[in-house]
Amino acid sequence: MDGECDALDPDDDGDGWFDVDEIACGSDPLNSSDIPLDSDADDICDLVDNDDDGDGVNDDDDAFPLDSNRSAVAPVPDTSNASLYATIDTGIMLGTEEEGSIAYKGVPYVAPPIGELRWRPPVAAAAWTGVFNADSYPPFCPQPDNNLGEVGGVEDCLYLNVWTPADRGVNESLPVMVFLHGGGNFLGSSTSPLNGTLENTNSTPTYEGQRLSAHGRVVVVTLNYRLGVLGFLTHPGLIDEEGYSGNYGLMDQIEALKWVQRNIAAVGGDSERVMLFGQSGGGRDVCLLVTSPKAAGLFSRAAMHSIPCGNQPYSQAVTTRNALLAEMSCQTDGATSTELTAAEQVACMRGKDAIGLVSAVSAQPLGLASGAFRPTIDGNIITGIARSLFASGDYNHMPMIIGTNGLEYAHRWTDITAAQYPGYINATFGSDAAAVLAQYPINRSDFAGDGSKAYSTVMSDKNAVCPTRSLAASIAASQADDLFYYRFHQVLSTTDRKGDGAYHTTELLYLFQHMSGDAFSATDDERFTEAAMLEYWTSFAATGVPSGDGLATWLNHDATDEYYLSINSTLELLQRAKESDCEFWNGL
Template sequence: MKRAPRRGLAGPLATLAVALLALSGCTGGGESADGVVSPSQRATPEAYDVADDPGPEPSPAASRAPTVTIEQGALSGVAGPASNAYLGIPYAAPPVGDLRWHAPEPAAGWAGTRDASTPGPHCPQAPNTDSEGSLEEDCLYLNVHTPAEPASESLPVLVFLHGGGHAYGTPNIYSGHDMAATGGAVVVIPAFRVGLLGFFGTAGTAAESEVGAQGNWGMLDQQQALRWVADNIAAFGGDPDNVTIVGESAGGSSVCFQLASPMAAGLFHRAIIQSSGCGGMATESAAPRFAAEWGCEESDLACLREVPIGTIVDSAMGNGFAGPTVGGPDQPVDPLTAAASGTVAEVPVIIGVTRDEWVGPESWRYPLDPDTYREAVTEEYGDGAAQILERYPADAGPDPMFSLGWLRGDAMFACPAIVSADALADAGRDVYVYEFADRTAPGSGGSFTPPDLDLGATHTSELPYLFGYTSIERPLDATQRQLADTMIATWVSFAAHGVPTVPDDVAWPQFHQAREVLVLQGEAAGGLQTITDFEATHHCDLWR
């Protein structure tokens, strides 16, 4: 049985979830009065480089630097033809010295007007596809994108949480220009601690703080950013009582965390989870073994806080060494358990995946020998391998690499997303499920991927359509921009009202009603449509 090479079905694998998030931005849009921005208004990837982008001819709004006054002081931002940006705003005190491995504290104010034309630094991380690397611990800044002209009423706010396997990532390769360009929304994109700076709990941190045993500092940073939004976003034209958190890959996992965190209660009102399920959080921190490597007792915080930042960053690279831990007041139980007990946040949720999630990350294996593929699956799954190989034969696509990518995408993304959707719906939450299926989307495989290899709708490929993701260098063409306009209009309608309104009167029912999934694709591929065979296509009976 061949799986027709739709040049992007989906494909992941449950037991390799630790390998999942590094290659993507998780390494890993615009509208008008009716929710759609014309292609001429849309930003190219370069439009977010404020130093280099000449932009279109200045509008009256662009002839001056926009200013705004928040609780901390006055800000001078960057004017654009359709949106303004305020970059590098501190939302928490620098997490250095005694604040390393400590819950974030509010940022200090300033006198005069602060220049908000330059993004803040990346948080400490090794070089990766989204960052050249950083050793700068003073990194808790955020970027705000607003319409160029004030709206007549407060706008919905979207807070985007980047991916990167909880080990990498930066807000500075994303933009909210397109969502803000027509006055549809205010977009906030924060940095937060990642890697061993973001997830590190020892006896020392436990003795110092009630949240210290788990050490979910990066997740607490996100909550501090949301508190900053509650206190300040009205000054930018945003509605502090209408905040949607959006995250992709590890950022989607972060959204799951916040849905289950009592400490995040009331900080947001809707949630969008892109390319992630809500299960699989650790029960204990990996920090003690690193403390020993650095010559410190795990109870000796003074020693740990003196470890050079370069040593910390160099100690752990790749995937699987960092991530949130359950068991403390910030995350008493994992999100699926919270859903089962009814304690998950009472907000509507959109959750979805890309059709070919893990084809891009597996493309370094291309070409993959068929026997090598079958041997790897057999070694991984033992007695279950025969059934898996029947569903994912080596010749299902142009190369066995595609079969491996589809297998792993289904196991790690597509089917966990359905499990999460069911859990949230069973808890009484309104849930909408989508699949991004643009087979022509600019893909993220890496420098090792042959440029003519069609990866389909792989991991992170939806991000240029929504958040101006610049790590994928190929810009959207006119047809893709039209789909991006539709996606942005849909996301913003959900942020505004809690119910997604799809342009062209396409119905998107709640998932529990008929297990319908909205397929996001261009007109040439059939246009937007709902399907009921998502679970069969992705073989979810194997992965539940």
């Protein structure tokens, strides 16, 4: 409608791209919403451009063809420092030494999921020539921030980081610990900073693995995976393409585990002793991968921190998808108001900016750490409801660690008075409020009249502690392999802590050995807890049994004894964690 007939108009749809260029680039010259992908904005589409990121390195020779800050071209290996080099299936990479470990950061494990690869299963990463300098962390995947006020990240984010002890022997084969970060599957990254857990500005990555690797003599792997709408959208048009849709973030995790199986020996790892562990949303993903036939044989031990395990109901996935389609103007034709076909809706969504998608109102969390787009039964990665699969024994059996922190949500509610506490309970539980107040009265000995502690305990028990206890019971009853259950109670001494209690994520500060780093002035009790967690978790990675010299014996959790380890500076083996409170929630 520009007053010029299509036969004479070089740009029929008025999108700023000449028709001849759109045809060469594979976009529709008659659809203004379908424009060529041009990553470096040089007016040459990526399909034609030999240097998509404009960094001067040809795409064929660039391990990061969409990141102008990184490429794979480097000098020929320096044999005088041979221990820093490793050869994997895509080429040679050069690491750096960090606190007794060798680190390889930002290693591509699949191709960037951009353009037509958005909402598709991951494909193999490109090989490179020369040497890849693996010396910098990768960018994080698109996501809203914790306050949902700003967004950030890039789709070219699927990279992993590896640490291996610098003094390992030439033929030494070490256990491997692969970590999946938390964030409800809509936030977070392999480099999530300490200031997400503490009230400070410390940007040190929480999951940096050099001390865990060096102190525990293990190979550590952390990774990014697709999040939110970009990681978990379901749609009939996507099913038409692949036979299934959704769970792209879980597919990424599986490909990272396959990368480990192919390549970890190159950095001293034992592919037959791979422990997959994760926290919060990452812990849920570990749990779901334990149930997935697609992940069978890729890891042999699992540890799930602060979950419960579950998947989004498909009806909810449909509701949030349709809301997002409408918000992004991809549900109906704007001119005719007729509904677009499934393929047209997918094409429209693929043409949208990633930041626009993750910042959409309908893509925001639905509640307490509950992402709008989460893992869903797809018949491919997830074949059924997790709790049913565990109850029936239909999952990948292996030794497991499972547990929660003493007061998971202590950081969320810090200023509730005793007088306000009943109002919070009434607002949250409605007709069940009286029963909840009877089970959790403000004068209970573990609350001592503290409204914040009382309400945090209620919400922690309902949403994390008791569902995890039930999951532990199902696992213990359905497999012969050992299950080790824990409750973490060490409270941070720093005044930068966000709450008074062992709250969500704080156990990772000990496991990743931050008490030995520069971020804390740790007490003797905290250093003891840090050392104990190191021994328990790394011995579990090595043998399938958590143990340590001079430490409390951690016995298998079964239906009869229900043993669990209370973790703080006075390690105790106890029985029947939160029995009365959890029986209350089971019966409510």
